Each structure stands twice: as C-alpha cells, then as structure tokens.
Amino acid sequence: MGCEMSQKGLAGKVAFVTGGSRGIGAAVVRRLAGEGAAVTFTYASSAEAANALVAEIIAGGGSAKAVKVDSADAAALGAAIDEAARGTGRLHILVNNAGVLERGSVETLGIDGFDRTFAINVRAVYAGVHAAQRHMGEGASIINVGSIVADRSAFPGGAVYSASKGAVQAMTRGFARDLGPRGITVNTVQPGPTETDMNAPEYHDMLSSLSNPTRAELLALS
Known part of the structure; x- marks a missing residue:
C-alpha cells in the first residue's frame, strides 16, 4: 500500500527510527513520512525490504533513507543519528523500535x-537516547517501543525478553525526568499482540490472553 501524503503535520521535522524495515517499525516509518517528516531508519539484515520501503515512500512523495546498523554497536548507531541530524542540525523525533526475541528457559538460553x-x-535504547538528545530541543519527542510483556510474562522461555522490556519501561521514566526540563518528551508504548515476523503465530494466543486476563490471573498479580 502506498504512503499517504495528505497530512503534513510533521513537515520540516527530522525523525530517526531503529529497526524500521519491517513490522511495527515499518508502520512507524510510513506514518512519520506520511505526515511530512524526513525519516532515516535502520535495518539489520534485509537490504531488499529496507530499499523497498524507501522506494514506496519516495514514490508517495515522502522522504526516507535506510541505513544498515547493528543496534548493538553503540558507536555505529550514534554515528547514524548524528548523520541524520546533520542537514538541519536538529533531530525532532527518535523511535527506538529495534528488538530481538531470544526465547529460552533459564536452563537453555545461556548467558x-x-x-x-x-x-x-x-x-x-540507552545509546540511541544518549546520541539523539544532543540534537534535540524544546518540543522534541522520544518514543521507546516496549511490550505488554514488561508487566506480565507471556509464555515459557520469555523471561529474558520480558525483563528487557521491563528495563525499557523503567529507563523511560528516568529519561522523562532527565529530559523533561529541556522540553523533550519521552514515552514508552507497550503493544499487545501484533502480527509481525517476531511474533510467530504460536505466540499470538498466549499474548492475546494478556489483554484479557482472568480474575485468577489478576489475583495472582496483586
């Protein structure tokens, strides 16, 4: 589906999205570009998917650029963010979306x-915020993509993934206090069941149950 350019609420804004070539990240890139932002997004492996998304957005009249970055490489991520802000000297939006799911129990996953x-x-996420805030001022926005599993572990073997999303939730609260005085908002979104490459069909029902907990489950959490 082509990128809709009828809304220009973000015209003149510069946005950076990690993990933007597929799934939730690609939807975010499309929305930001559709509202007029110049979007740079990272991808880890599939240049084909990333380039196809760039072509789609440009064909719809938007602005997008894909860069291959390993999010675990803080220096490379910081350099990509610096480059995205170079043209205007500003970065207005950062979306930390990149993530991995390493499923395994404590007996099997390993260090x-x-x-x-x-x-x-x-x-x-920390590296992205650290790099981005240097280019941000009043009215800038940071959005960290968490997960509903930050509050409730969804499936066996998901402890480490849940812990990582819980850490994002906690860090975001701290970032908001640190950067709020500069007029920079920092928020976490915690999606529920979303059909993406990461969320395989066999996980969908387990995740869906988190959105509609039973009374017994609620009592167990209290």
Missing part, C-alpha cells in the same frame, strides 16, 4: 542469549 537480548533491547 550469550541474555547478553544479546539486553545489548539490542536495552543498551541500544
């Missing part, structure tokens, strides 16, 4: 899986 999850889901 490497834990480290990779936190490198991308948590450390990269």
Whole structure:
C-alpha cells in the first residue's frame, strides 16, 4: 500500500527510527513520512525490504533513507543519528523500535542469549537516547517501543525478553525526568499482540490472553 501524503503535520521535522524495515517499525516509518517528516531508519539484515520501503515512500512523495546498523554497536548507531541530524542540525523525533526475541528457559538460553537480548533491547535504547538528545530541543519527542510483556510474562522461555522490556519501561521514566526540563518528551508504548515476523503465530494466543486476563490471573498479580 502506498504512503499517504495528505497530512503534513510533521513537515520540516527530522525523525530517526531503529529497526524500521519491517513490522511495527515499518508502520512507524510510513506514518512519520506520511505526515511530512524526513525519516532515516535502520535495518539489520534485509537490504531488499529496507530499499523497498524507501522506494514506496519516495514514490508517495515522502522522504526516507535506510541505513544498515547493528543496534548493538553503540558507536555505529550514534554515528547514524548524528548523520541524520546533520542537514538541519536538529533531530525532532527518535523511535527506538529495534528488538530481538531470544526465547529460552533459564536452563537453555545461556548467558550469550541474555547478553544479546539486553545489548539490542536495552543498551541500544540507552545509546540511541544518549546520541539523539544532543540534537534535540524544546518540543522534541522520544518514543521507546516496549511490550505488554514488561508487566506480565507471556509464555515459557520469555523471561529474558520480558525483563528487557521491563528495563525499557523503567529507563523511560528516568529519561522523562532527565529530559523533561529541556522540553523533550519521552514515552514508552507497550503493544499487545501484533502480527509481525517476531511474533510467530504460536505466540499470538498466549499474548492475546494478556489483554484479557482472568480474575485468577489478576489475583495472582496483586
């Protein structure tokens, strides 16, 4: 579906989205570009998907650029953010969306899986905010994409992923206090069940149950 350019509420704004080539990230990129923002987004592996999204947005009259960045590489992420802000000297919107799901129990996942999850889901969020805030001023906005599993672990083997999203939730509260005095808003969105490549069909029912907890489940959480 082509990018709709009828709304220009973000004309003149510069936006940066991590993990923007597919799923929730691609939807965010389309929306920002559709409202007039010049969007740079990162991707980790599929240049084909990233380039197709850029072409779609440009064909619809928008502005988009894709850059290959490993979100676990803080220096590379910071350099990409600096480059996105170079033209105007400002960055108005940062969306930290990149994430991985390393599923496994404490018996099977191992330390490497834990480290990779936190490198991308948590450390990269901090690195992105740290780099972006240097280019931000009054009215800028940072949005961190969390998950409903930050509050309730959805499935066996999801403890580390849930913990990483809980960390994002907690960091966001702190960032809001740090950056609020400068007029920069910082928020987390916590999506529920969303059909993406990461959220395989077998997880969908488990995640859906989190949106409609039973009385027993609510009592267990109290």
